[in-house]
Amino acid sequence: MEESPEYANPFLAPEFAAGVGRCRGGARVAIIHEGGEPVGFFPYERGAFGIGRAVGLGLSDCQGLVHRPGVTWDPQELLRACGLSVFEFDHLVEEQKPFGEYVTGTFASPVVDLTQGGGGDGDGYAQWLRATYPGLAKTTLKKERRLGRDLGEMRFVFDDRDPRVLRQLMDWKSAQYRRTARMDRFAKPWIVDLVNHLFQVRHAHFTGVLSVVYAGDRPVAAHFGPRSRTVFAAWFTAYDPELRYYSPGLIMHLRMAEAAGRQGVRIMDLGRGEKEYKDWLKTRELRVCEGFASRPHPVAVAHRLWRRPVRGLRNTVLAHPQLRKPADRLLKTVGAVRTSGPLRR
Numbered sequence: 001m002e003e004s005p006e007y008a009n010p011f012l013a014p015e016f017a018a019g020v021g022r023c024r025g026g027a028r029v030a031i032i033h034e035g036g037e038p039v040g041f042f043p044y045e046r047g048a049f050g051i052g053r054a055v056g057l058g059l060s061d062c063q064g065l066v067h068r069p070g071v072t073w074d075p076q077e078l079l080r081a082c083g084l085s086v087f088e089f090d091h092l093v094e095e096q097k098p099f100g101e102y103v104t105g106t107f108a109s110p111v112v113d114l115t116q117g118g119g120g121d122g123d124g125y126a127q128w129l130r131a132t133y134p135g136l137a138k139t140t141l142k143k144e145r146r147l148g149r150d151l152g153e154m155r156f157v158f159d160d161r162d163p164r165v166l167r168q169l170m171d172w173k174s175a176q177y178r179r180t181a182r183m184d185r186f187a188k189p190w191i192v193d194l195v196n197h198l199f200q201v202r203h204a205h206f207t208g209v210l211s212v213v214y215a216g217d218r219p220v221a222a223h224f225g226p227r228s229r230t231v232f233a234a235w236f237t238a239y240d241p242e243l244r245y246y247s248p249g250l251i252m253h254l255r256m257a258e259a260a261g262r263q264g265v266r267i268m269d270l271g272r273g274e275k276e277y278k279d280w281l282k283t284r285e286l287r288v289c290e291g292f293a294s295r296p297h298p299v300a301v302a303h304r305l306w307r308r309p310v311r312g313l314r315n316t317v318l319a320h321p322q323l324r325k326p327a328d329r330l331l332k333t334v335g336a337v338r339t340s341g342p343l344r345r
Contacts, residue, residue, distance in 0.1 A: 011233060084295075111284060126254070158255075158263065208225075222238060250280075
């Protein structure tokens with residue numbers, strides 16, 4: 001991972017694959033050898049009938065075969081050795097050329113380059129953001145000061161070790177999913193277990209980081225995500241909905257970017273997806289791919305026929321604002337009805 005910068009994302013670390021395997025099962029790691037020496041590894045999940053998928057598909061924002069520079073490999077041999085008829089991915093790193101013929105779509109994945117503006121300590125990025133979006137920066141900082149006046153002195157902790165705040169974050173996020181009629185990830189016990197497990201992992205190349213914005217002693221926003229030495233993945237962010245008018249989520253991302261830069265992080269990966277705050281914060285974009293690598297097999301054909309139309313419909317809606325915005329409003333309306341309690345007759 002450290003020899004190849006494109007593989008520095010913490011979702012590619014063995015600890016993430018091991019965590020998914022520990023909490024859900026089915027995770028595997030294939031080791032690639034050249035001349036009897038290990039030169040790479042391929043994390044995946046194997047289901048019934050040889051149906052494979054990227055580890056943590058739906059949760060992971062970066063996927064691929066991690067290898068030393070110059071290593072060559074054949075996808076058909078890889079799938080055969082892993083006992084897979086098909087391998088589904090949705091955030092494959094663009095560098096994975098051997099999988100290229102199986103890619104069905106390539107998408108922008110915004111990132112914050114914390115070396116932007118020079119210095120590499122987060123302050124350069126903060127100056128860049130103020131220069132690029134002066135109105136946004138000014139308004140956000142004004143709201144932060146007002147929040148401090150109303151609730152107590154503002155305080156930011158980049159790496160908080162309080163498990164009670166982690167539980168609060170998951171409760172906030174779960175409520176947000178329900179309000180917006182999204183799938184509640186934290187209703188799945190294995191995802192709760194995975195987050196709790198990764199919170200305890202402390203390695204130089206993989207650490208689960210809980211960041212918290214406090215007003216006085218009250219947590220108002222929190223984020224949990226993994227980091228490697230140089231890449232910090234934005235994963236789960238949530239805030240107290242009673243304080244939404246203070247823009248606590250945006251305050252959180254600004255403080256995280258500054259603190260991460262001072263910790264030696266070079267890239268904060270915001271993950272694939274169309275969000276207004278990502279457009280504000282990003283300095284550039286990476287490209288990630290989705291698709292189905294497969295061998296000639298009836299199961300592979302059936303899996304693609306089942307999954308590809310669902311993917312296509314979702315991507316069409318997300319790619320067009322005239323479709324995405326009405327769909328988002330509909331989901332919020334459904335969520336409001338669902339969370340308002342039983343209807344009175």
